Amino acid sequence: MVHSIFGGIHLEGRKEGSRRKPLSVPDVQPKQVALPLRMHAGEPCAPLVKAGDVVAVGQPVARGEGPVIHASVSGRVVGVEARPHPWGDACPAIVIENDEKDTPWQNEVPDGDWRERSESDLIECIAQCGVVGMGGAAYPTADKLRAARGRVETVILNAAESEPYITADHRLLLERSEAVLTGLTILQKAAGAKHGVVAVEGNKLNAIEGLEKTAQRTNVACRVCGVPTRYPLGSEKQVVKAVTGREIPSEGVAIDVGCVVFNVATAYAVYQAVVEGRPLTHRVITVGGGAVVRPRNLWVPIGTSVADLIRAAGGLRERQAKVLTGGPMTGTTQTDWNVPALKSTNGVICLLDWERGERKPESDCIRCGRCVAVCPMHLMPILVAKELKLGGDPVELARLHTEDCMACGCCSYVCPAHIPLVERMAQAKNIVQQEEREV
Ligand code: SF4
Ligand code: SF4
Structure with missing residues (x-):
């Protein structure tokens, strides 16, 4: 069922x-791969290799408290360099020049x-x-x-x-x-x-x-x-x-x-x-x-x-x-x-x-309630947006359970007034978290 x-x-x-x-x-094949040390939830890994090392596919090249990163191509390590990261900003990454031989590491x-x-x-x-x-x-x-x-x-x-x-x-x-x-x-x-x-x-x-x-x-x-x-x-x-x-x-x-x-x-x-x-x-x-x-x-x-x-x-x-x-x-x-x-x-x-x-220009809320009807987390984005307009009291925002927002974007998608509600929810979440840190 x-x-x-x-x-x-x-x-x-x-x-x-x-x-x-x-x-x-x-x-x-890619000429180079870059393996960012920040690739998992939690702390970044520490490199196990340095520039000039020769690595094989599957060889551990970085390790953290739990996670391990392995070479995905065989070749020579160019270095551990700051590279752009898809989550934003730059991050040290192990850069490997691909020898295109796909030499396997001796995994057990x-x-x-x-x-x-x-x-x-x-x-x-x-x-x-x-x-x-x-x-x-x-x-x-x-x-x-x-x-x-x-x-x-x-x-x-x-x-x-x-x-x-x-x-x-x-x-x-x-x-x-x-x-x-x-x-x-x-x-x-x-x-x-x-x-x-x-x-x-x-x-x-x-x-x-x-x-x-x-x-x-x-x-x-x-x-x-x-x-x-x-x-x-x-x-x-x-x-x-x-x-x-x-x-x-x-x-x-x-x-x-x-x-x-x-x-x-x-x-x-x-x-x-x-x-x-x-x-x-x-x-x-x-x-x-x-x-x-x-x-x-x-x-x-x-x-x-x-x-x-x-x-x-x-x-x-x-x-x-x-x-x-x-x-x-x-x-x-x-x-x-x-x-x-x-x-x-x-x-x-x-x-x-x-x-x-x-992205159309934002207009006033017409109180249609669609953002509430589509929110899978039973939240009320309309009230969060209203509270932010009034100055964004952290206690009021916390009462609206903003921390449960999973940023799915459904509310923004349906809003006929084109209010970027998912951004408002993120803003509200930040205010609440900031307050919690300060208490
Ligand atoms: S982005 Fe947040 S508030 Fe909007 S519908 Fe998704 S969970 Fe609900
Ligand atoms: S969907 Fe937009 S216009 Fe409708 S109640 Fe929510 S915020 Fe207001």
């Missing part, structure tokens, strides 16, 4: 450009059946292979599993790609379904969860049918759940509600209601780590949008620049395109195309003028 979710909006999918094309590797290929390994051994393997949440959060997967152990009964694989243009997970489900389902089973064992669910949007019938057949053939006991095609179903709170009917409390996480959620690409990386002994060095990225000549899903080394990714998709029709990493609703606009793809980059979307939607 699928449970209804509150709020959200229907968006035009615009996925035709890439969803039918099989995963491909670029015709030309695990002996025997992974089912015989202990839970802590599986979690340690996932940590050493540098696996993180690849749907955007980049939270170390091993830490999430440690927090979930003994507290959850359901692992949910979130395959609800509700942002327009992005089809990376869809292609992984179609082409690597057996590996993804094995990844789910490993995650279940590591978290000590009885049930496994794959949540797929109801309009991806080929993925649903393919997963059901693969699960039957490989004896994987999981439920494939068709969830509504509605933005922002890709978020953790919405997907847990749709699959289980449980509401995650304000400031809570899925583990509080007995679930833990992972992205499809993360499950695939877990499979590669545990079954093949491969660290996370490559990922699928959708290069799409009307400005791209040949939209597609590319299997690329992490650290490949946005410019190289666009080139690998045939280049741009228009130099003036707006380029984003991530989808058009929550992605980040990139003005410097030298920024590298991170472990959590699922798309590079290049939009033409007509696709961007013109």
Whole structure:
């Protein structure tokens, strides 16, 4: 059974450009990759290599408290240099000149059946292979599993790609379904969860049918759940509600209601780590949008620049395109195309003028209530905007639960007065956090 979710909006999918094309590797390898030391949630990693070192694919090149970064190409380290970062500002990155030989590092290929390994051994393997949440959060997967152990009964694989243009997970489900389902089973064992669910949007019938057949053939006991095609179903709170009917409390996480959620690409990386002994060095990225000549899903080394990714998709029709990493609703606009793809980059979307939607001048609120009706977090953006106009009292703003805003942008999207409500929510959140820091 699928449970209804509150709020959200229907968006035009615009996925035709890439969803039918099989995963491909670029015709030309990147000449260089840049691996930023800040690639995960938490503190940045420290480099383990220096200029002049020769590295192989899969060799650890930086390490933090938990996360590890591995070389994604073989070649010579140019240095640890400040490079533009897709999250903003510059960040030290390990720059590797690609020798295009793809020399593999001597990873230990695990002996025997992974089912015989202990839970802590599986979690340690996932940590050493540098696996993180690849749907955007980049939270170390091993830490999430440690927090979930003994507290959850359901692992949910979130395959609800509700942002327009992005089809990376869809292609992984179609082409690597057996590996993804094995990844789910490993995650279940590591978290000590009885049930496994794959949540797929109801309009991806080929993925649903393919997963059901693969699960039957490989004896994987999981439920494939068709969830509504509605933005922002890709978020953790919405997907847990749709699959289980449980509401995650304000400031809570899925583990509080007995679930833990992972992205499809993360499950695939877990499979590669545990079954093949491969660290996370490559990922699928959708290069799409009307400005791209040949939209597609590319299997690329992490650290490949946005410019190289666009080139690998045939280049741009228009130099003036707006380029984003991530989808058009929550992605980040990139003005410097030298920024590298991170472990959590699922798309590079290049939009033409007509696709961007013109930003119209803001007018007065007409109290239509649409922003309240679409907010999946049951917030009242209209009241937040009003309070900010009055001066923004931190106590009043905190009472409106601004910290629960997940910046999905639904309120701004529907507002007939064109008030940038998502920006107002961010402003309000900052005021509340600032006040909390000062108290
Ligand atoms: S951006 Fe925040 S306030 Fe607006 S709809 Fe999304 S969660 Fe609600
Ligand atoms: S959607 Fe815009 S115009 Fe309508 S109530 Fe909200 S802020 Fe006011």
